[in-house]
Amino acid sequence: MGTNWEEFYANQPPPNDLDKSTELLKDFVEHQSENVKGVVLVTSGGTTIPLELNTVRFVDNFSAGTRGSISAEYFLKNGYAVIFMYRAKSLQPFSRRFANQNFFDILELSEIDNKRSAIVSAKYSNHIAEELFKYRQALKQRKLLEINFTTLSEYLWLLRSACQVLATLKHRAILYLAAAASDFYVPSNEMSVHKIPSTGPPTIPLQLVPKILKPLVSLWVPKAFVISFKLETDETLLIPKARGALENYNHNLVIANMLHTRKQQVVLVSRENDYKISLTNEQMNKGEEIEKYIIEDLIKKHQDFMKSGNKCS
């Protein structure tokens, strides 16, 4: 049996810096003028499940934050302000392009009069300058706020705070929940305080994480445009599960994707229909990103939604 969401928040301690993050969120949202098309919360990356209070070991998942970080860039490009809530050390907008690079490979060592310094190598300099400029502009113009989490509990606390702040924007708010949040956790009152000894196979008391979309849609941001993601590895479950989520939570859209093809194809599932967005092999080879097409499509839906105030689009 899983806990319900109220029990979860009553029993899992909030992150130490939650108040500070909430202030940053409030300040950011208050500063959004009518000029921005809307404000989108993009969640990105995986969550950890600590096994010990003094955490040595934890359960994690595969998500690198690719979907979230690329999507955040396309929302910015299309005139939205973005709250990027990401797993610490996962990919971030703009810098993501250099994340797989060996840090020293992008630098050159110079030595003049016995004084050593490091400079960005000519090969990378223009590209880095371009991305750095876009990143700094987004921060300076207060179009981008980045907040990070590591554990599932931190993620859920931050998500609730962000929703409470975004609720004031009503239909102008979009929730784009691309993070791969764990479905299981170890309640803190059942967690070993110290490193679990390796004297025998451990018993880990995993519980089901409450279905947070339920209060999110019905209570926290009832007027926002909410998009959830569904990841599967068995294709026969993908659309039925996405439809099931829409029925259970009554939000606007589910983006369904398969683990191994998620960069090439997604299915947009709404109550009215479902359709694929995909890249051809040629587009993939040219380095095109599927998020460009996903975000263009979502923005049309969100703009219609704001005009009509409807749940479906």
Ligand code: PAZ
């Ligand atoms: O972060 P990434 O780009 O490696 O993966 C993206 C993704 C598969 C985590 C995302 O598209 C997604 O489906 N998120 C929700 C996963 C789920 O809880 O079903």
